Amino acid sequence: MRLPGRRPPGSFFARDPLVVAPELLGKLLVHAPADGEPTAVRIVEVEAYRGSSDPASHAFRGPTRRNRTMFGPPGRLYVYFTYGMHWCANVVCDLPGDAGAVLLRAGEPVFGIDVMQARRPAARRLRDLASGPARLCQALGIDGALDGTDLRAGPVWLRDDGVPPPEAPIVTPRIGLTRGTESSWRWVVGGNLHASRPANGGVSPEGR
Numbered sequence: 001m002r003l004p005g006r007r008p009p010g011s012f013f014a015r016d017p018l019v020v021a022p023e024l025l026g027k028l029l030v031h032a033p034a035d036g037e038p039t040a041v042r043i044v045e046v047e048a049y050r051g052s053s054d055p056a057s058h059a060f061r062g063p064t065r066r067n068r069t070m071f072g073p074p075g076r077l078y079v080y081f082t083y084g085m086h087w088c089a090n091v092v093c094d095l096p097g098d099a100g101a102v103l104l105r106a107g108e109p110v111f112g113i114d115v116m117q118a119r120r121p122a123a124r125r126l127r128d129l130a131s132g133p134a135r136l137c138q139a140l141g142i143d144g145a146l147d148g149t150d151l152r153a154g155p156v157w158l159r160d161d162g163v164p165p166p167e168a169p170i171v172t173p174r175i176g177l178t179r180g181t182e183s184s185w186r187w188v189v190g191g192n193l194h195a196s197r198p199a200n201g202g203v204s205p206e207g208r
Helices: 017-024 113-119 133-140
Strands: 028-031 039-049 077-082 086-093 100-111 156-159 170-172 186-188
Touching (some): 017 039, 017 086, 028 133, 039 133, 100 113, 100 133
Antiparallel strands (some): 028 039, 039 100, 039 186, 077 086, 086 100
């Protein structure tokens, strides 16, 4: 299958996560494995994390074996395991060594929906397939083996098919946190039914 849209330039990722995060809204996240059917969602909810200046970031205390991808080149996929059962995915951004990242909290299914439904049989509605960071990873078949993937080279791709980010996304504090709760660094496409929680808040057991 020919992938839709185009690759963002490398410079797209080499910026502050607070700038990159809202611009990810509307972009496609595509998993196109060599031996399987491609699946894709349109990103509708994100959260920014700012490394050593952000107590809620995995990188706050410096590099570890778990978070080493965050300290590598921007434009990589940082995948981590949480609560002993879930995978979550982030877009690494900022300049190398600064460890910024954007958590992909929710997506609207675009294609490969039958594959996503097979991976998430408990999801009874289309809006439940990728409405949370762990659900998004499960629907797209993203796990720790894909940590460090170059999002411009695949097999997990970030693609721009011309859908612009909303001019006025909903902005709220990040959710599911115990630290850094004062920062309004969560962006949601207003009115989109595929968000993990209503844009006025709530706590998701699948977030950080």
